[in-house]
Amino acid sequence: MSAKVILKAKRAQPFFGRHPWVFAGAIERVEGAPADGAEVDLVSHGGNFVARGLFNSQSKIHVRLYSWEENVPLDEAFFRNRLATALRLRHDVLKLNGPDAGYRVCFSESDYLSGMVVDRYGDWLTVQFTALGIASRRETIVSALRELLNPKGIYLRTEKGVGKLEGVELHDQLLWGEPPPPDLSILENGMRFLVNLTEGQKTGYYLDQRDNRAAVARLAPGKRFLDAFCYSGGFGLHAARAGAAEVLCLDGSEPALELARRNAALNGLENVAFERVNVFNHLGTLATSGRKFDVVVLDPPKFARNRGAIPEALKGYRRLHQLALKLLAPDGVLVSCCCTGLITMLDLEEMLAQVAVEAKRDVQIVERRGPAPDHPVAVTCRESGYLKCLVSRVL
Known part of the structure; x- marks a missing residue:
């Protein structure tokens, strides 16, 4: 018989609604002394079964829920x-x-x-x-x-x-x-990309941007294209294959850039330059020098891991966009990516509106995009919808 986690009065509704995270503050008491990792039943204050989950006293999320069927064990x-x-x-x-x-x-x-x-x-x-x-x-x-x-x-x-x-x-x-080989590669949108499963970022590659890379590449033919925070070259190499006039890929990681160079060679792409730089500083240097691009992609890493870091994260996104608007030629395209789940699409749009007004440039959002569909969003846990991608025209 599973141990029981009893909810406080009037705290059961989100969990009847199938949200999977039960924070410590919602819990009145625990019956049965479950070990961390053990299976438990979540029970309302009135004694009704709500769901079954796994317990962890060391986490702020005391119970993660997996089943809302009373007779189904988590086996x-x-x-x-x-x-x-x-x-x-x-x-x-x-x-x-x-x-x-x-x-x-x-x-x-x-x-x-x-x-x-x-x-x-x-x-x-x-x-x-x-x-x-x-x-x-x-x-x-x-x-x-x-x-x-x-x-x-x-x-x-x-x-x-x-x-x-x-x-x-x-x-x-x-x-x-078997351990993964060092030359492991995958096919994406007809291109081959090397992935480093043992040392690369995340789980080896950013699969979530697959469809966004293809969509942005359609805007690249004949254009001067800047890929900021390029990692292994996804946006920039798609643009190069689509016929961009020139592509500049920037990143602060030499291993990432080496992977990007190898990916360019693997796909026979030569109209691409790679530079290891502090991206924030280098965008400022490019703007000061008067350099212009027709398409600028901003795809930085996550800036905030908790709510307390949101204001500083928004400052970072604001600074990036201020620099991007200085680099964009008239009728340029700005691609704004944000993988910080705590920042919403509305937050991103409001920041972009403020930056556009400051720069005295008209900006039109032409497309709102998210992750590829193998990264779905559960309607009962919309926190899972973390990736935002705005495609905007800058006049």
Whole structure:
């Protein structure tokens, strides 16, 4: 019999509404002394079953919810079925499972598996655990993934800060099978990209921008194109292949730029320049020199990991956009990407409006975009909709 977590009075509605995060402040008491990672039943103040989840006293999220059916245990069959449901979206609906494919297999709360991300890169999988309860079931997860996808290897990637937040010690390591080769590559929009599963950022590549890269490339033919925070060259190389007159890719990481150079060579692209710089400083230098571009892509890393950091993050986005408007030629295109989940699309648009007024330039938003569809948003946990992408015309 599962231990019980009893909610405070009038605090059950979000969880009956299938939001998966139960913070400590919503809990009145715990019955049964569950160990961290143990299965528990969430019960309303009136004694009604709400949902079943995994307990962690060390996390601000005391319970992560996975099932709203009272008689369904969180066993191996449960997690296999949840992963199979996630795969049906990617395989049967989105048709992403081609040779050398790269796509997100499972996206945490969006696929009702809070605290776990799984990406596929050809014959290899990367797994990222951000919750103790799921991490403690890694053997169950690996077994299900082997059965469903038959990979050559499964590699664990860790996220900075999770150990402190969740009380779990994790290290990047091979979980099962063969280690990924150093020359592993995937196909994206007809282009081949090398991915570094053991040392690259996130789980090896930014799969979420796949469709945005293709959309922005359609605006690139004949244009002077700037890709700021380019990582392995995604936006810039798509633009170069589409016929951009010139492409400048900027990043502060030499390993990322080396990967970008190799990707350019792999696709036979020569009209691309790569520079290792402090991007903020270099954009200012370019603006001061009078350099102009027809398309500017801003795709910086996450600027805020908690609500207290939001004001400083918005200052960073504001500064980037002030510099971008100075660099854009008339009728230029500005692509504003924001992966900081705590900053909303409305926040991004309001910041852009303020910067446009300060610069005395008219800006028209022509497209609002999000992540590729293998990164869905659960309507009961809209915090899973983290990536924003605005495509704007600057007069």
